[in-house]
Amino acid sequence: MSDTGELITFLTDMNQEIRALTEAEEDGAQLEEKATEYMIGMLSDAGETEDARVCTSIKANKANQIQHKINGYALSEDYETVDLFITFFQEGGEVRSFPKSEVTTAANQSERFLKDVFNGYREKLDESAPVYDLAQVLFEHAVKVVRARIFILTNARLTSDIVLPDRKLRDTLHVQYHLWDLERFHRLWTSRNRREPIEIDFEKSYGKPLACLPMPVSNNDYQSCLAIVSGTMLAEIYERYGARLLEQNVRSFLDFTGGVNKGIRNTIRTAPHRFLAYNNGIAATAEDAEVREMPGGGWAIYKVRDLQIVNGGQTTAAIFRTQRQDKADISTVFVQMKLTVLRRPEEMDEIIPLISQYANSQNGIQAADLSANNAFNRQLEKISRTCWAPAIKGSALQTRWFFERARGQYKVAYNRELSSSRRTAFEKQNPRKQLFSKEMVAKFEHIWNGYPYLVARGAQKNYSEFLKEKLKKDCLPNNVFFEDLIAKAILFRTADTEYGRGATKIGDFKFLTVPYSLALLNHLTGGRIDLFKIWKQQEVSENLREVIRKLLYVADKFLLDNAGGKLVSERAKQEDYWKLLLAKAPTGDGRQKLLDLLVDDFSDTQQQKKRYSKNNDELAAEERRQEEESLRSLGAKSWEIIEQWGRQTDLLTPHKRAKCSSISSNISKQRPLTDSEIENGRSIVDLVVEKNPQLLEELYAEQTVSATAAAPRRIVTMQDVEHLLEWERANKKLKADDAGFLIKINKRELRLSDSVKGKVWYLQNSVVRHGYVIPVLQTA
Template structure:
């Protein structure tokens, strides 16, 4: 059995297990898994799952829909899922039939005669209504085909004709691509640009680096038509992941950029800040005059200038702008493939300091996630029901960490790891965001989708961490795990209930709103929230809380369905504060919520105070324990601090003592040294004793701060 077949077997087993746990059909679980990969890869934004299938030849089918009105893009997703013991081939004839069914859906959703026959009770009504009500904004369709079969040869995104008169780009996510995306640590597949295949002229570039063999930088003037063609084909995949998340979730189309393109295209190069991009490699040839011409770019990622990129395409597609006179300056850095995961996030971070993309948006390296990762690796939970020993809740700071921990391990080694860190006790960043906002009575934010929820959580964490980093401690993580226990039990209960099976819709929204409603009832009584520590101790949901959830969930689901008459799309309605205002005020007849499921406010305050004190002591002890490891690197750390202009006399004194082998630092020296180390980490410098490369660290700290603008130039 080859590696892909083994991955396929593991995937199928996982889908079956998740379907059994959640009570959802296999195809729904398959859609959720593939959509998460597609969103991560930039193939689509969060799709609302609203399956609809018409029988017969030429019948329409749709599984997921989303509209990005700012950029005029309709995303449609369709599933080709089949239960098979072995990986099956996807033939061209079958692929064309799948495309035809998607085309038929878009044609129906844009046909007034068809729409006049539909009602909210019609299967897939939300999908049709989303397209119909936003039709005037749609200028492009991005069709994503999810299949657990395998194409004979990989297919890049393909601009192929139209759907209902709208240009369409097809993107096929077969199992080979899915496995590749899930196996990538860098957030998705590399984008391969062949300018000749796009009928675009080669890029004239100017070398702009010392050429030390590790990094090479170039300056180029990218034609607007070329940039629009590339972005039109690849869409958000072209953007580095943090930039992509920010752009899709927050940024409005910049009218000033579009106005310049339309009214003064010849001035665009002068007015616009341009692009900062990275790549793993490129192919060039020499022009007659000796200039270097780029014909192919491998692994292209735009790390700054995502808004400019999107606006160039919008100006052409929505406003009919002529791009023939538009050029965009581009700084392109070629990074060795084995350094991409380390260097690209740093370039992205520093290139975006002039934007509203905050420290927390560069998320996996945020101190909170480093702290939670450390806590999760040592904190042992009490035994689950039916088990004699406890296990740990694995926090996945960076995607793929859990999988990599067992990669290449023997069967015995893998079993040992999974006994210590069960798959059912895995929490990733997006799960953390959903849990925190659900139990903070923000179910409308959770319902807005993983990207918007994630970005809102990033902003929240940035503020909270700055105010009090010590509050994110063992007790806080125990509460997170307890929230996961409650949420997963609730999800399973809803999925297997008769009332939900009779009308399978809006399950995740029902779960989020139900738990938020229960927390809200406690707040109305002056309680701090649910008694999460009792859940942690039992690693299970208490009977009293189960009874409340069972009684509340169907009532909450019914309230969501009884939206105001003006609301035709309930899924969209759940994303708004008005929906939460309606649900939070719901009184459920016959349901008495007992006080014992909540935690007293005074007790909660004391518990938080004790946890902060304990965390403060842990941090001090960890720092003391780490001093011997700094001894051989003290000189290098001091040099990095001086080059970054972060050194202080007291910190220098501490480092000199360490360099001489003396680890008995005075309190003031310890404090000064800790501040310097924290600031270096905040600057993105991986310190030598952490395995960082001094050359790469030196490149990062070579920054130029320009007055009050806050702009940083990174020399690599």
Template sequence: MNIEEFHLNLNSDVRARAEAENDFAAGAFASLMAERLSDVEEIDNLQVMHYEGLGSKRQNLAVDGFDLDDTDGQISLAVVDWRDSENIAVLSTTDAKKHLKALEYFLTESVQNFLEDALEESSIAYQLARDLRSRGRNVSRYRLYLLTDGRTSDRMKDVVSTELNGVPIEYHIWDLRRLHQIQESNSGRSEIEIDLDQWLPQGLPVLKTEGRSNDFVTYLASVPGNVVADLYGQYGSRLLESNVRSYLSARGQVNKGIKTTALSKPEMFLAYNNGITATATAVSVDASSGMPVLRGIDNLQIVNGGQTTASLYNLRKDTSPKPDLSDIFVQMKLIVVDAAKAEEIVPDVSRYANSQNKVSAADFFSNSAFHRRIEDLSRRVVAPALAGKSYQTYWFYERTRGQYLNERSRGGAAQAKAFEARNPKTQVMTKTDVAKFELSWQQKPHIVSQGAQKNFMAFANSVADIWERSEADFNELYFKNVVARAIMFNTIRADVAKAEWYDKGYLANIVTYTMAKIAWEIEKNGRGYLMDFNTIWAQQSLPLPVRDFAGHVGSLVLGALISPDRTVDNVTEWAKRAECWTLIQQIPVHFPESFMEVLVSPTKQIDRRRQAAATQKIDNGINATMKVLQIQPADWAEAISYGQQHRALTEKELSVLKLVAKATPSIPTDRQSALILGALQKIQDLGFTKI
């Protein structure tokens, strides 16, 4: 997809969202950008708002979003420049600096000049200004973002970093060109290019090791502790693979063992510490002096050793007087993988590197069997036709970033139009969307409020537990229920946005808490009956009694979120607390009798689930048999030989493998097919690559 087509799609998405949420286009653009920045792991949980005003010296102030909850103490602020032009607008250096200066002035006025005193106490801007001032020097870095649908000028000059009270300020511009590049990239992340010369003028000495695979190269190195701390200080949690980031955020800032060794026996750190395992998509190596040294690293991701990395940084930041880390060295294994295969290989490296830490396999989730099954269901399960429509549609599950746009743009204009008719944009669900819908209904709104990535990791772990017990539960009925909860969530969001009592702010928190509260009230007052998601799927809409009840509940939720009696001043931070959810559970709500009409008996629901699980087991057997028969007998013969050579196969596994390794293979039963595929997985784990 070229940038012009991407621009048209972006504008279309913004206008659709603005209409659905009764918002201005600039606000809808900010909301859309918040999701995309989270998807590419740039800003985890950008809270959208809007404020414009004048400072103490009559300078312009502006802010359109913030994230104060970064795991490494960084604060992100954003300002929007929405052009809404038919053609791609060009953003000049002057325009960019004007917007970023307005954002910087908001920060400065908040931190130094008590801006909050001039703001309405109930406003989001007041809370943000107050939080920025109260955090003072307990901030590692300010990251200021300009988000625009325009394209920066080719003559755009870099905006030089500054500081505020000794805290660095960085400036980042996300324009149309950068968004398009991310859309088209393989990694789905914002590129990180590390120039090691600024820390190590002589380069980082490495030992190169190569195995039989051409997919990767491994380097071993001893990295100075101050370089590890500096890298984390500059790039923060962007260096941590998403699972490691989630794992790290749940633990204390400085590991006691690391602290003790670093302060009392720094020369022994290399011997005592397990070190770092990392991946990259490219490196710059200089071997002119004989010993190879690294000069640069592209897309560094720490997949094991995040605790070591963050602890060294926080130890230096929080300890007084600041410790000297020059005597500390950290061993690093750096695995350089081809960029095109990074999505496939990096999660596997992370999985095995973290195996001793009992990290769930669901944490490495993009290519998991769960995602592939939901993707398959979304491509073949047709939604009921809406009134007045002569055709049926699909709910498109986007397993990997950009799937929808890529599939839409495969043909010409006519094919793209037909594709979008069958797969409307309003019926696209991403992984993080599904996590949000599911955890809201599972009554975990405080987890949902913590941001897309943390919410997704919690969802992944819950799915892993169920999948291990009974993967057949993830079937066509489950998919239809997910879609029904998507309809519920999106309808509540649209209704809240247009409600008279809603005054622009905390929309995401209101919606997840409202959905969770409805689930809670059904458990408490539904006389054992359950929400009939089958009816929502069949009608492709939320029944009126549910919409009316949700509107009432939503107004009560907002009152609880902004109540002066809350124990945390910042509303978005308050929404992340389990205490907030406990309070909202206790709010008395009139449960209308009409609501019983949209519930279903548990017996009927259980029958539906049993039938769906049984059907899924049949499908699994058919799919397994088809997969086995698609592999050539000669390849199965090689698999048997490899398995025997490594003593990996049982007699039973060998006997069933021989059935399909014959010149004229036998057709295995469903049970035999499952056993064959299990044996194949065992030898693939040992390095067999033929199949």
């Protein structure tokens, strides 16, 4: 049992995360919905479920008593397994109890949902209802559903060791209950999100231990033994655990489409007694196994913990499915099994993929398909920690987009900051709304590259396809890739917000409409959207937002009108559906009207080519230049003030204060900053952000005011504004808010007063060093 103090801390952190997720949604979200999303996320990362969707369905009777309820679901591609999630979330900082009566209520409510679905509940639903697809699929494929796993999720604590036994809802449907309370989530977190192990007691479950031949010579790395497993036992184990039994990287090979699988099926049907002779058997691993001598002689496996089949997934699934689908007799089917028990658990993640790789080499499965490619994600992580996003309009504070290569990295980094002030600074520099995962990377990239149908297949499958493509190209991300990626993230979140929530939402297929609409946007514009501009401004223009909203309606209507009697969610997974949308997309005047709105959002072709052709050295130089300009933008006087602040507060060392002085001197003398000054200057700004963020805002404001006030008596006209704005669109050297300032003048939203003229003059001079030539105009 977990320590109460640790549980309270974990509960507080969990509730804060859920609250932050809720508040990050610009269009409003329910706490229970975000609690479900958060808890499902933990289970997904631990391998307990896959491609789960948050989707609420509540049915009440006339007395307003809840008859059935679910908060989410996951459905395996072969329809064998359906996971249902029901959430009970309570706010507050105290650890609350979750009594057995509420557990029973939750189990009954989710079980009633299953019964309703199998009895034709879909007929009572509107086709646009979020849960309609699930109800339709389960009704149509009821005979294929082998197991229903009901997950009861709560941030409360079970009052006792409650066990809900497995049961049969129908003759062929195995219902399992998984209770996930605060304590169990805490154990999962402290185990670094390792999935809960599969434990099998052969004597208890099958009446006798599994006879085996142990390895004659022991060693410190592993223990191995050989066994012959009956097809009946293997099928029963698979029926209970399904894909959880299989090493994650080989799950995608479980179907009857390949020649190997067809051969397995034919052998079981026509010559089951020869199966052992024909089949190579299975390779499995375990964290621990109880192997001992039997009373009558010989050795046997009595218990096994954390069993995983790393090779032979095809064999295992084929035996089960042939028995179930073809009613085949598998009583004479036997399979050879090699079980390897790894003595060093910390090495399991490294060794298991290797066992899988070498075992599968005989079947032509590529090693690249069996191991995760961390190089791409590690490089992306590195960039995300060092690349600062431009300050948003009206602020001098730069932020980062935080990439979580592994779930929980943000929280670890946050907790690493020991004081409350440092944690506040961390959150300012790394806003939670700018947190993204590797699955999101795959989603953003595939949408923009024209693969919305892959995105529709679910996060895990989409990421798997994305990873395969990256492995083929053997490419690593650079700063340009990262900037474009964040621009795509901003586009996605804009579309997500525009789709709406609750009573104001466009429809019920946001998870499909958003990907399809953005992919359509890129197609209609010929890939001309200026991603670098979005990166620089950290938002989309109003015109682009308007076009996105129009395309959301187009895509949503298309998805509903063209499913051809099939499920929208299933049709959306097919490439031909995407091609059909392209064929029906706006053309002629309709398309041109959209393009006319986006003139200011298109990139310059030559500038775009130049940007993408830069090598890593050029990108590093560009990054250094941007960093230097960021420090220079404060002005020489500001660095003197920062030096004085550091001396008065004793927060800057003499060395750091000296750097402030040298930075100020070089800015005033228009000399370049050294690498040391840039590196120290950035850390000094970070410290000011942490200790006195208001000072930085004041310095920025003073710099703008002083620049404006210092303007000479010169006649600045609208020609100046238009000339500078045209140059800026091609070169993009101004800050986003300064460019926006010029656009407002050009649109006559700002009057060309003396103070406005002064700032225009200041902006003209600030970009002279970048090659801007001030036009010769009349002077006073």
